[in-house]
Amino acid sequence: MTSLDGIAVKVESATGNVEPLLHEIRHALKRVADGKEGTVIDLRSLPLAPGEEERIEAFLGEGEVRAELDTFGATVFQETSYAGVWLVTHRNMKQAVLTRFIEVTRTPELLKSQRADIERGISRLEDALAASSKVERSRRESVAGQEIKDSG
Amino acid sequence: MRKHQTLGVYLHAQGVSRRAFLKFCSATASLMALPPSAAAQVAAALAAARRPSVIWLSFQECTGCTESLTRSHAPTLESLIFDAISLDYHHTLQAASGESAEAARIAAMEENEGEYLLVVDGSIPLGNPGYSTIAGMSNLDMLRETAGGAAAIIAVGTCAAFGGIPHASPNPTGAVSVSEIITDKPIVNVSGCPPIPVVITGVLAHFLTFGTLPDLDHLGRPVAFFGQNIHDRCYRRPFYERGQFAHTFDDEGARKGWCLYELGCKGPTTYNACATLKWNEGTSYPIASGHGCLGCSEPDFWDKGSFYTPISAGLWGSRETLIGAAAAGAALGVGSALAARARKKKARAAEEAES
Numbered sequence: 022m023t024s025l026d027g028i029a030v031k032v033e034s035a036t037g038n039v040e041p042l043l044h045e046i047r048h049a050l051k052r053v054a055d056g057k058e059g060t061v062i063d064l065r066s067l068p069l070a071p072g073e074e075e076r077i078e079a080f081l082g083e084g085e086v087r088a089e090l091d092t093f094g095a096t097v098f099q100e101t102s103y104a105g106v107w108l109v110t111h112r113n114m115k116q117a118v119l120t121r122f123i124e125v126t127r128t129p130e131l132l133k134s135q136r137a138d139i140e141r142g143i144s145r146l147e148d149a150l151a152a153s154s155k156v157e158r159s160r161r162e163s164v165a166g167q168e169i170k171d172s173g
Numbered sequence: 174m175r176k177h178q179t180l181g182v183y184l185h186a187q188g189v190s191r192r193a194f195l196k197f198c199s200a201t202a203s204l205m206a207l208p209p210s211a212a213a214q215v216a217a218a219l220a221a222a223r224r225p226s227v228i229w230l231s232f233q234e235c236t237g238c239t240e241s242l243t244r245s246h247a248p249t250l251e252s253l254i255f256d257a258i259s260l261d262y263h264h265t266l267q268a269a270s271g272e273s274a275e276a277a278r279i280a281a282m283e284e285n286e287g288e289y290l291l292v293v294d295g296s297i298p299l300g301n302p303g304y305s306t307i308a309g310m311s312n313l314d315m316l317r318e319t320a321g322g323a324a325a326i327i328a329v330g331t332c333a334a335f336g337g338i339p340h341a342s343p344n345p346t347g348a349v350s351v352s353e354i355i356t357d358k359p360i361v362n363v364s365g366c367p368p369i370p371v372v373i374t375g376v377l378a379h380f381l382t383f384g385t386l387p388d389l390d391h392l393g394r395p396v397a398f399f400g401q402n403i404h405d406r407c408y409r410r411p412f413y414e415r416g417q418f419a420h421t422f423d424d425e426g427a428r429k430g431w432c433l434y435e436l437g438c439k440g441p442t443t444y445n446a447c448a449t450l451k452w453n454e455g456t457s458y459p460i461a462s463g464h465g466c467l468g469c470s471e472p473d474f475w476d477k478g479s480f481y482t483p484i485s486a487g488l489w490g491s492r493e494t495l496i497g498a499a500a501a502g503a504a505l506g507v508g509s510a511l512a513a514r515a516r517k518k519k520a521r522a523a524e525e526a527e528s
Contacts, residue, residue, distance in 0.1 A: 036408045061209035068448055070408035071430075071461065092193035111200055117454040120203040131199070135191035 036070050039077055046081075046106055049125035053105050059126030074121075081106060081123075088132055094119070098129050180381075181220030194220075201382070204375045206397035206446070218382045225381065226281050226289040228319055229263040232312040233305050233339045233348055234295030238330040239265050241367035242374070258381060261289075264307070275308045282322050290380060291323035293351050296332040296339045300347030316354060325359040325386055326351060327376055331469060334362035334393070341475035352393060361386050362393040366469035369450050372398045392472070394444070403440035403466050406448035409433065427463060437481040438465030445470040 042062070049060035064074060082102030090096040094113040101108055107129050111119040184194055198216040202209060231239070243266075260266065261281035262274070269277055281289060293316065298304040302311035310318075320326060328351040331337040339348035352360050363376055376395055379387045387395040404410060412418070412432040419426035419433055426432075434441070440448075443466050447458040459466055465481075468474040478486075 035411065037411060063203050063209050065203060065449060065455070066206070068406045068408050068410075073408075090192065090196070092190065092196060096196055111196060119200045122199070122209055131192055131195055135195065137191035141190075 036068050036073060038067055038069060039073050039080075042067065042077065043080060046103075046123060046125060050103065050105055053125055053127065059124065061125075062123040064121040064123065077123075078108065081108065090131060096131065098132055178224070179220065180222045180224070201378050204371050205379050205382070205387075206375065215382055222381050222384070224259050225324075226259045226261050226285040227292060227377075228261055228278055228281055228289055228323075229266075229292040229294070230307075230312075230315060230319060231264050232293065232295030232297050232316070232333070233346065234330065234332050235338075236265060237367040238294040238373075239263075241370045242329075258290075258377065271308070278319065282319060286322045288324050289322065290377075291319055291326045292329055293326060293333045294329040296336045296346075296348035296350060297354060298339070298346035298348050300345070304346045313354065316351065320355045320358055323358055325361070325380070326355060327361045327363060327373075328352065328393075329363050329373055330368055331364045331366045331472075331474065334364040335472035337366065338475055340473070359386055360393055361389060361395060364392075364394060364399075364470040365445060366467075366474070368470070369398070369446055369452065371450055372446060390444070394470075398446040398450075399444040399470065401444065403443045403445055403448050403460070404438075406446075407440055407460055408448070409460060422463065433460060433463075433465040435483050436465050437479060437483055439468030439471075439474070439477075439480075439484060440466040442484060443468040443471055443474075 045060075045062065049062075053059055064077075069077075084100035084102045084104060086098070086100040088098040090098070094111070094116065096109065096111045099108045099110075100106070105125060105127060107124040107126065109122045109124050109129055109131075111121075113119050181194075195212065195216055198219060199209065199212045201219070202212045202215045205211075205215075207215070259281075262278040264274070267274060267277070295305075295312075297312045297316055299313065302313065305312045307315055328334045332339060332348070333351050336344075336348050336350045336353075339346055340350075350362075352362070361376055363373055365372070372395070375398065376387060379385075379395075387397055390396050390399055392399075404413070407413075409430065409432045412430075413434055417426060417429075417431040418435040419431050420435055421427065422436065432438070438460065440460065447466070448460070451458045451461070467480050468477065471477075
C-alpha cells in the first residue's frame with residue numbers, strides 16, 4: 022500500500038436527504054419567482070454522508086455568475102445552473118470552510134453594498150476630494166507665484 | 174477593545190466593513206445552531222454587545238478542552254470572539270504567573286462583581302484538598318470563591334460537567350462536577366471529551382450576543398447542540414434501519430461503511446453534535462472514520478462497560494458485578510482475545526457463505 026487511497030474502503034452510504042433538499046430548493050425557488058422572500062439553507066445543519074454534498078453540487082451545476090468577497094478569508098458566491106439558486110461558501114483566513122449555505126434569492130444579501138459602508142464611502146470620498154482640491158489649489162498658487170517672480 | 178466599548182463601535186474603529194461584519198454574523202448564527210435567517214438579529218445584538226470579563230479555571234483535567242478550543246477551525250471567528258471578551262484569567266493561555274496571575278483573578282472578580290462569566294474545565298477533588306491545588310488553594314476553595322460573584326458558569330468538558338475520567342470508578346480523588354458543588358448559579362454543561370470547539374465558542378457567542386444562556390436539556394447542556402443523539406443524525410442510520418452492520422473492523426460491512434452498532438457504537442444513547450458539526454475543520458467524526466461513538470459527552474461514559482460491546486448487551490451496572498469481573502480478569506483478557514478472533518472468523522465465514 023503506498024497511500025491512503027490504497028485502503029480498500031468503498032463507502033456506499035446515503036442518508037436519503039439529498040432528494041428532499043433538492044425539492045426544498047424547488048419550493049423555495051417558486052416562492053422567489055412569485056415575489057416572496059428568499060430562503061437560506063445551512064448545509065451544516067443536515068446529516069449528509071460522505072460524497073452527498075458533492076452530489077448536491079453536481080446536481081445544481083454552475084451558472085453564469087461567480088463572485089468573490091475577500092474579507093476575513095474568501096467567500097465565494099456561485100450561482101448554480103438554476104438562476105436564483107446560489108451556493109455560498111464562507112472560508113476563514115486559513116482557507117478552511119466556515120459555513121456553506123444554499124441561498125435561494127435574486128441576489129445574496131452580502132453581495133449588495135451595505136448602507137453603512139456606502140455612508141462611510143461618501144465620507145471617505147468627500148475627504149479625498151477635499152484633500153485633492155487642497156493639493157491642486159496649492160499647486161496653482163505655487164505656479165502663479167513662480168510666474169509673478171519670473172515676470173518681475 | 175475597551176471594556177465599555179460596544180463590539181460594533183470597536184469593529185468600526187478597526188476598519189471592519191459592515192459586509193465583513195455580516196459575514197461574521199452569518200457564521201456566528203451557524204455556530205450557535207441558529208437558522209440562517211437569525212443573522213440579522215445576531216448582527217443587531219452583537220453590534221450593541223459589551224465586552225464581558227471571563228475567568229477560566231482549570232482543575233483536574235488534561236488540558237484537552239483548551240487544546241480543542243485553541244485548535245478550533247475558525248481562527249478568525251474565534252479571534253474576533255476573543256477580542257470581544259476579556260479573558261482575564263486562564264492558566265495555560267495567560268502570560269502572567271505566580272502571584273500576579275492570582276492578583277489578575279482577584280482584580281477581575283472585584284471589577285466585574287456579579288457580571289463575569291466563569292468557565293471551568295476539570296473535576297474537583299473532594300477526597301483530600303491537597304490532591305489538586307493552585308497557588309496553595311484547593312480547587313474546591315477556588316471554585317467557591319470565584320463562583321460567588323459570577324453571573325453564570327460554563328462547565329467545559331465531561332470532567333467539569335459530570336466528573337469525567339477522574340470520577341471513573343474507583344474515583345480515587347473523590348472527583349465531582351461543578352454542579353455538585355455550586356447550586357445557586359446558572360450552569361451550562363458543555364460536555365465532551367473534549368467538547369467540540371465550535372460548541373464552546375457557540376455558547377460563548379450566545380452569551381456575548383444575547384447576554385443570556387442558551388436553552389438547556391435535563392443534564393444542563395445547550396439543546397441547540399445536545400438536543401439530538403448521534404444516532405439520529407448519523408449518515409449511517411439507513412444501514413441500521415436495514416439491519417446492515419459491520420461485525421468486525423475489517424469485514425465487508427466495515428469496508429462498505431455500514432452501521433457500527435454491533436461494534437459497540439454508543440451513538441443511540443449519546444447526545445452531541447459530532448454528526449453534523451464534525452471535527453478537524455469539519456472533515457470527519459469518529460463514526461465517519463470507521464470507529465463507533467464512545468459516548469464521551471454522557472455522564473459516567475468511562476464506567477459503562479466495554480466501548481466494543483453493543484448497547485443491547487447491557488451495561489456492567491453495579492460495583493459488585495465489576496468486582497466479579499475483575500476476579501476473572503486474567504481469564505477474561507485471554508478469553509476476550511480468543512472471542513474476538515472467533516468472532517472475526519465467524520464473520521469471515523458468513524461473508525464467504527454470502528458470496
